[in-house]
Structures are given as C-alpha cells and as structure tokens.
Amino acid sequence: MAFERELQVALSAAAETGALSLRYADEGFDVETKPDDSPVTAADKACEQLIAGILSTEFPDDGLLGEEGAAADGSSGRRWIIDPIDGTRDFIRGNRFWANFLALEDAAGPALGIVSFPALGELYWAARGKGAWRIVDGRESRMAVSKVSEVSKAVACVNGLSEAAFRPFAEKLLPFMSRFSSVRSMGGALDAMLICCGQADFWFESSAKPWDLAPLAIIARESGARFLSHSGEETIYGGNAVVFTPGLEAVAREFLELG
Secondary structure (H helix, E strand, O other), X not given: OOOHHHHHHHHHHHHHHHHHHHHHHHHOOOEEEOOOOOEEEHHHHHHHHHHHHHHHHHOOOOEEEEOOOOEEOOOOOOEEEEEEEEOHHHHHHOOOOOEEEEEEEEOOEEEEEEEEEOOOOEEEEEEOOOOEEEEEOOEEEEOOOOOOOOHHHOEEEEOOHHHHHHOOOHHHHHHHHOXXXXXXXXXXXXXXXXXXXXXXXXXXXXXXXXXXXXXXXHHHHHHOOEEEOOOXXXXXXXXXXXXXXXXXXXXXXXXXXXX
C-alpha cells in the first residue's frame, strides 16, 4: 500500500498527540495571544513539538510546516503540515470540537491526511488512492459523500460567520444559505468531515491557512467530494475553501461566480 509506513507513523503520532491534548485539557494550560490576535496555548506548542519530533526522527528528509513555527526545508520533495490543535478557541472554552491535524504533501498536493477529535473519540484519515476512512470506538468504516443534488434538500455548513460581514460575499451569503434545508456551523474541521461522511453536503470556509486545509483536502477528495478555493483552484494555498458533493457543483459554482 502506498504511504503505508507514513500512515502508520502518522496514526501513532495522532494517538500520542490526542492523549497529550486531553491531559492539558484536564490539567489546565496557559493562553497567549499571537500577533494576529488569535490565541495559542501551551498545549498547541507542546503538541506541535511532539509531532514534529516524531516526524523528524522517522522521516528526516521530509520538510515540516507547523502553525506554531515548526519548519524544515527537507530534501525529499515532501512536506508534513501540522496544525497541533485546530479550533484553539474551542479547546480553551472546553467544548469537544477541536482537532489535531496532520497531513503529508508532495508535488501533487496533499497525499495523506489525519483529522483526530480526541474529545469526541473520532478520527478521520485518507491517503491518495486509498479512500477516506472514519474510526469511531475502534470501528473503521469507509466514508462517502451523499448523493444529494437538490439544494432545497441539502445541509450547508458555514465557517467564519463572525467575519462574514467583512467578506466580499457578505451581501449574498444569507440569501444563499436560505436555499438549503438547514445550516450548521460547528467548527471548520467537524463541518468538513460531515460532508465527507455524507451527513452534510456543502461547506464554506472564508479564511484559512494551509495547515487548516491540508488534511481536509485529501479526505474530501478521497470521500468523493470536491475541494476548491473560492477562485476554483484545487489548492490549499488560496486562503479559503469550499467542499461540496458532486451533485451541488452547479450550485457551488454559481455562488462563487465561477461560471
């Protein structure tokens, strides 16, 4: 199996990181504010250090890119992308919707991705050509998107609503959302995974960094979903993203004005 060793190392790293995250959640942690006004905790830093250490030992020729500063150029043409705790605000507030992110990128884009929700006991993973998978209570099942093709019967997930009024799409977002049967906003990672396992149909992210998107991109694609930037490119470097079922492609392109 392609990426077999990489997957096993990544799953093991995710398990260790999840345990460390939960320990910080139980015992408490310091919170700081970064220059962009986003919060960072001692848990974020410790988890990134743990993951980066494992990957540097197991794959010394690969590069690294982490939200909290992990960086290495590498010589293999591959790079691991780390978001130690995606949803730090959720982590700070004590809800369960935060996740540990890890992805492997090569010349063709994200090749392997893991999204782990330690507080929920759920883990999602995918590898290029191997499908997308969900593990809940130790049971693994393959994921696939829904076959919904009518927007009036679809469920939308929208992230970043607190900033929506300042985005170029502000005036058309509410009318667009009103076309769906229901709308959810439970956090970017969880919302995106709902699309991948067929429980929702359209996910909109207005602002994101590569580490916010890398594992979501490969999991979405391997589940049968479409992953695009708002400009219509299949990239994690566009600063935003949309994930949707194939049946809603025309709806998505209309909203994004892609033609």
